[in-house]
Amino acid sequence: MKPQKILRSAWEGLMLNKVRSFLTTLGVIIGVASVIIMLAVSAGTEAAIANQINALGANLIIVSPARGIPGAARTMLIDDAYAIADQVVGIAGFSAEQTPPPLTVKANGTSLDSIAVIGTTADFPTVRDYAVASGRYFDASEDERKAKVIVLGAGIAADLFGTDDPLGQTVTVGSTKLTVVGVMEAKGMVADVDYDGRVYLPINLVFQKFMTTMPVGGDRVRTIYVKAESQEKIPSIITQINSILADRHDVDPAKPDFTVQTQQDIIATQEATTAAFRDLLAWVAGVSLVVGGIGIMNIMLVSVTERTREIGLRQALGARPADVLMQFLLEAIILSLAGGLVGVAVGIGGSYLFGALGSMQTQIVPESIPLAFGAAAIVGIFFGYYPATQAAKLDPIVALRHE
Amino acid sequence: MEPIIQIREMTKIYGEDEAAVSALAGVDVTVERGEFVAIMGPSGSGKSTLMNILGCLDRPTSGAYILDGRDVSQLSKNELAEVRNQKLGFIFQSFNLLPRLSALANVMLPMLYNPVEDISDEESEARAIASLESVGLGTRLHHRPNQLSGGQQQRVAIARALVNRPPLILADEPTGNLDSKSSVEIMDILHKLHAGGATIVMVTHEHDIAAHAQRTICVRDGKIMNDGHCAETR
Numbered sequence: 228m229k230p231q232k233i234l235r236s237a238w239e240g241l242m243l244n245k246v247r248s249f250l251t252t253l254g255v256i257i258g259v260a261s262v263i264i265m266l267a268v269s270a271g272t273e274a275a276i277a278n279q280i281n282a283l284g285a286n287l288i289i290v291s292p293a294r295g296i297p298g299a300a301r302t303m304l305i306d307d308a309y310a311i312a313d314q315v316v317g318i319a320g321f322s323a324e325q326t327p328p329p330l331t332v333k334a335n336g337t338s339l340d341s342i343a344v345i346g347t348t349a350d351f352p353t354v355r356d357y358a359v360a361s362g363r364y365f366d367a368s369e370d371e372r373k374a375k376v377i378v379l380g381a382g383i384a385a386d387l388f389g390t391d392d393p394l395g396q397t398v399t400v401g402s403t404k405l406t407v408v409g410v411m412e413a414k415g416m417v418a419d420v421d422y423d424g425r426v427y428l429p430i431n432l433v434f435q436k437f438m439t440t441m442p443v444g445g446d447r448v449r450t451i452y453v454k455a456e457s458q459e460k461i462p463s464i465i466t467q468i469n470s471i472l473a474d475r476h477d478v479d480p481a482k483p484d485f486t487v488q489t490q491q492d493i494i495a496t497q498e499a500t501t502a503a504f505r506d507l508l509a510w511v512a513g514v515s516l517v518v519g520g521i522g523i524m525n526i527m528l529v530s531v532t533e534r535t536r537e538i539g540l541r542q543a544l545g546a547r548p549a550d551v552l553m554q555f556l557l558e559a560i561i562l563s564l565a566g567g568l569v570g571v572a573v574g575i576g577g578s579y580l581f582g583a584l585g586s587m588q589t590q591i592v593p594e595s596i597p598l599a600f601g602a603a604a605i606v607g608i609f610f611g612y613y614p615a616t617q618a619a620k621l622d623p624i625v626a627l628r629h630e
Numbered sequence: 631m632e633p634i635i636q637i638r639e640m641t642k643i644y645g646e647d648e649a650a651v652s653a654l655a656g657v658d659v660t661v662e663r664g665e666f667v668a669i670m671g672p673s674g675s676g677k678s679t680l681m682n683i684l685g686c687l688d689r690p691t692s693g694a695y696i697l698d699g700r701d702v703s704q705l706s707k708n709e710l711a712e713v714r715n716q717k718l719g720f721i722f723q724s725f726n727l728l729p730r731l732s733a734l735a736n737v738m739l740p741m742l743y744n745p746v747e748d749i750s751d752e753e754s755e756a757r758a759i760a761s762l763e764s765v766g767l768g769t770r771l772h773h774r775p776n777q778l779s780g781g782q783q784q785r786v787a788i789a790r791a792l793v794n795r796p797p798l799i800l801a802d803e804p805t806g807n808l809d810s811k812s813s814v815e816i817m818d819i820l821h822k823l824h825a826g827g828a829t830i831v832m833v834t835h836e837h838d839i840a841a842h843a844q845r846t847i848c849v850r851d852g853k854i855m856n857d858g859h860c861a862e863t864r
């Protein structure tokens with residue numbers, strides 16, 4: 228029997244019961260679609276994380292207190308940042324940052340509650356790739372002498388001054404009067420941080436005015452961002468920072484109370500968590516494919532029983548066991564491939580829809596399409612084979628007599 | 631010319647040991663080409679067993695079955711399938727049409743499994759139409775079985791049995807499910823086929839149906855009784 232003829236009779240067999248054929252493929256459709264959507268969601272999440280971390284600035288090395296070590300937050304000081312700036316070779320700049328509890332910001336008759344105040348050093352705009360839109364950022368000497376200046380996030384500037392020029396105006400932060408010297412460019416939300424809704428002050432002024440409740444022992448910083456002159460210098464800079472800080476903190480370099488990370492490190496850590504999540508989702512999707520396959524097997528077994536007489540008749544008319552096997556196997560494969568095809572379409576459409584409607588970012592993984600489709604085909608062959616052998620094994624005499 | 635069917639010392643035993651049932655106990659049958667033979671006998675005598683073996687649906691326990699010059703008694707399943715397709719046309723008591731297919735598609739089925747010739751769709755359709763016309767159903771090509779009367783359905787089955795032009799037609803109680811008027815129609819068609827040179831072997835338990843045949847073979851307790859004398863059947 229010619230392959231295309233077997234194919235046609237398999238197709239005709241399925242068309243005899245269209246509704247049932249469609250329902251049978253639902254499991255595979257859902258399985259394939261969910262494989263594609265799951266992978267698109269986790270790829271989208273990873274991409275979003277990578278974007279956010281890269282938005283911190285290029286060629287950054289991030290120095291922060293080690294997590295889970297008691298007292299580590301107390302040992303990272305502004306002097307550590309100055310030591311790094313003085314001694315490390317290959318750096319283009321640094322930005323030490325500290326954030327006091329949110330404060331009230333007033334100007335021009337408007338008062339804004341609970342505004343994030345960020346103390347930074349002078350290189351903040353270049354290190355963090357975050358430019359000043361008008362005016363200027365404060366310089367190192369202003370920072371050193373705790374000059375009463377402030378740079379506004381774009382949103383704060385608009386909230387306080389509307390369309391007026393804020394430069395030279397006075398803004399009261401807490402109870403301290405400050406002069407506006409600059410307004411940052413609009414940056415929006417990055418990694419859940421609203422850069423435009425913050426104000427930026429010299430870090431030494433922040434230490435003096437807003438961190439007074441902190442115990443003595445030096446001015447503590449939350450993070451030191453170090454910008455490397457180039458990508459290639461990053462490994463050497465990390466080594467230098469590690470040794471300088473271990474020395475200054477007097478800790479075992481193998482058990483530091485600080486961490487020195489690149490953006491790639493952070494992305495990799497984040498990816499490790501999302502990868503575990505993604506693998507779990509992929510397994511769930513895989514299981515639903517198998518359930519879909521079992522659905523196909525179930526229906527094919529029912530179909531073989533229902534069509535026993537038909538099988539007997541075909542055998543009487545000259546169908547060989549292999550012809551019967553192929554007919555039923557092909558029916559199962561067509562079912563799962565059709566399910567796979569529809570599933571791919573639903574998966575792609577669903578991924579776009581998720582991305583467009585939900586808060587999730589999705590990114591279709593091209594490999595997931597052949598992967599899911601191939602899995603559907605294998606499911607069809609695997610779960611179709613047993614019912615097909617049951618059909619092929621039938622004794623024509625018994626089959627013909629079947630009621 | 632050699633006979634179409636030669637059966638020698640054929641036995642068929644179902645089961646084993648104490649459970650063994652001897653359905654055929656040494657049977658010799660010869661059917662010449664162009665003959666129209668009826669097989670009669672009481673219930674349980676072995677008619678169906680004999681027909682199954684004649685139809686290459688089952689294999690004898692021992693003995694020879696020469697069909698159209700070839701010993702087919704111990705062929706493999708695949709070889710038997712080929713013999714059924716090429717040498718035999720089946721007419722069943724219950725018609726055995728596929729309910730969802732049209733008359734035409736039902737008649738085309740045997741050509742689907744033809745292992746010798748690769749018949750194109752057009753050719754296959756043309757042959758099926760010709761076959762249906764020969765049984766007077768040229769106007770019912772696209773009817774489903776449930777849109778046809780019993781007699782018409784059996785005529786579709788006959789058209790299907792003829793379409794691969796087999797040298798032997800096997801009919802198992804072909805009028806068993808039909809009223810007397812349809813039975814007459816079917817027997818007329820079988821007569822015509824016979825007159826046209828076809829060889830027909832038919833199982834029946836009705837004397838008036840058997841009377842249409844040239845010769846009657848009587849089976850009793852798995853043995854052939856004297857040809858031509860079947861007093862009691864069923």
Ligand SMILES: Nc1ncnc2c1ncn2[C@@H]1O[C@H](COP(=O)(O)OP(=O)(O)O)[C@@H](O)[C@H]1O
Nearest residue numbers: 644651652653672673674675676677678679680
């Ligand atoms: N598949 C089978 N298994 C066991 N015994 C069978 C089987 N088929 C038929 N027989 C037995 O073989 C004998 C002949 O049966 P069968 O050929 O069906 O007779 P008939 O068709 O003339 O009524 C009976 O005794 C029957 O019980």
Ligand SMILES: [Mg+2]
Nearest residue numbers: 674677678679
């Ligand atoms: Mg019987």
